[in-house]
Amino acid sequence: MGVTVRRPPSWVVSLLLWAVAGCGGGEVAPAHAPESEVGESGAEIRIANSLSTDALVLNAIGTNGAATTLLATSSLDSLFDATPLGGHPHISKQLHDPDAQKFMEYLVSCALGPNQTLWYFNPKTPAAGPRVWGGNAGLCPKWLYSPPTQECLNRVSACLLARNNALGRRVELSIRGEVQGDPNVFYLEPVTRPAEYDPVSAQKLASFNDCTMAETGAQRTCGWTGDGIGACTPGATVWVGAGGSVSCPGSALGASAGSRMVLRVCSGVVGCDSDSSEVLAEGDGSCAGTDPVVSFTCPSRGYYSVMTAPWNSEDAGVASVATTSTSPQAYALSEAQVYGMREGAFYGNIFDKKALATEVYVEEVKFGDQSKFVVVGDDVEIPGAIYRKMYSCYDPSWASGSAYSTHRVCALPNSGANCAATVAGPCWGPDSNPKSGRCELNDGLMVKGDGDFERCKDPQGRLWLEPVTTFLHEPCGPVSGPDADKLCDRARKPRGKY
Structure with missing residues (x-):
């Protein structure tokens, strides 16, 4: 023995x-801080990516220029309120779109800390009433009561992108990165506990x-x-x-x-x-x-x-x-031991209305004394990325990195349409020329050995300083279908240290 x-x-x-x-929408607000539905880990950033790509790229807040401008220039508590007439009227109207509510649920989970909450009013009948979103990752906790910095917007954008997949399956992730001056934001837990959510039903x-x-x-x-x-x-x-x-x-x-x-x-x-x-x-x-x-x-x-x-x-x-x-x-086992397969990095800015390839909005239609709210623009097919300033790069260990990443960030991957980001290429180059990849660092300097890509460039050569690097437990988690085994094939074994 x-x-x-x-x-x-x-x-x-x-x-x-x-x-x-x-290869191995929010509920009725409780009196206490809610348990986050999109991630059960509070002291570290081990979260799930069950936000479907379709909901991410075609919703009436994230894909709405006026709404994203309001988010980028305002505190969250000034835009949302638990009463029917509270909050900003434009934002409140867009919440008639269930995908907009899901987008905000994930945004709050990325931005706010585990002890922070944001109240809002769900206008959709028959379940209309006050609700609450819970924070988790804490990438921009000051956003609750003050306008976000550009660094905050970029970091939350990366988190949102990391947490989507085409089918909306729940896949546990370890996300890693750097916040200058605060090495504890991307803290890795010494003992990881079993996930509490069914990966298929979420x-x-x-x-x-x-x-x-x-x-x-x-x-x-x-x-x-x-x-x-x-x-x-x-x-x-x-x-x-x-x-x-x-x-x-x-x-x-x-x-x-x-x-x-x-x-x-x-x-x-x-x-x-x-x-x-x-x-x-x-x-x-x-x-x-x-x-x-x-x-x-x-x-x-x-x-x-x-x-x-x-x-x-x-x-x-x-x-x-x-x-x-x-x-x-x-x-x-620790988080690093359980989630040891590096997937790639995500970076850019979702909150730029000039970089939207299309728009989604809620329209009020009158029928006599009654009103009906209709989501307009969520049934389009747009070639390439809808968020034109969002990018992903893939770990060089993927055998077919470009194909894998396309299935990861596109709602219609077979045609390369309705994508949340542009696949920019490998994050790190081959052994013969490692720095030919998109990122300048294969392991950020703040925490050695955690394997986060840093200082990543988009195809236009612009440098992004707030990427998020994702690690998986098994490669086949975020993709599925008849070609899944081929898509998630790894050309070489991942290393324990980077």
Whole structure:
């Protein structure tokens, strides 16, 4: 049996990751700060990109010159209000477009911090009423109460672009970059917890919701907490414990404190519900005791997620999880270890009305005493980029980087139309001429080893100083379809350090 691992030694992680590398609108406003629907990570920027490209490029705020000018020159709290007659009238009218509301949901999540909120009024019946968007990434927190700087606009633009994909699938991302004078903005978490949202439906898994009444056992679908992510050798036996014994009699693996605890283990880096095919193991005891331990066969993808909960949902307890295996393995992986596949960089400025290739707006149509609000201009097909000052470049490890990036940023990738950005080429050149790529730095100087592209140029030679670099857990996440496997092929293995 292999060594028990509570926190992974670097040599184990290096060996293991080498071995398993490969393709593996807001709700009713609560009284307290809302949980962000578009990203559950608060202390770092690990977020999701379930904003569809179509919603990003053809909505009545982002693709509306008057609205983007107002955003670029005003504080957010001066434009939005929770009352029907509050807020700026032009902005309020555009919120009749659901895609405009989704655009703003992501903008607020990118710009504001996890403790900030922005209230607005949803005018669409039958669900009209006050709502709230929650911040998350904190790339421009002062925007809430003062007009944004150009640096802020560029950084939020990059974040918005990074968080879209053509099908609107929810894909967890690690985004990295630099803010001069504040190295903590793009902080990488030392222990990454399982994602709480289903990647296909983009809905929060029921197991991560609070229980509405007392429930017991390891099979319940509420009241769970993500603990950590592990990597293992496919086919090996893995044990996960919170105080239970692997053999009877035997020493305890992990520990529990407070109330009796239960465990669930899921395949991959996303949590799971009890009835899911992703469940690898779940349990509420071991031998003759109540402290849990479970065993499972490491899945082919080489990663697993651990969830913990009190046996009784009305109790409170703490599980200190430990793991062991018959082969090399590691648990409580960091963000850099889980999201180690560099995708590319995104940069530019969405908030420039002169750079819009088309416009979308809401029109009020009168029918006697009644009014109907119609979204106009969201059904067009525009060759190339709709945001003419937005750009993406791709990591040179992609076998077909241009094709991959086109599918990533275009709503109609097969025809290269309705794109959120222009694909500018590789971020970094080949080994023979590495600086022939679009970016001057392969790893920003502020945090060495995090692999962020910096100082990136567009095809006209203009330099952009606020790019966002994205890292994936697996290459096939943001693209799908019959050609997905070919699109997400990597020409060479990604390096651990850049």
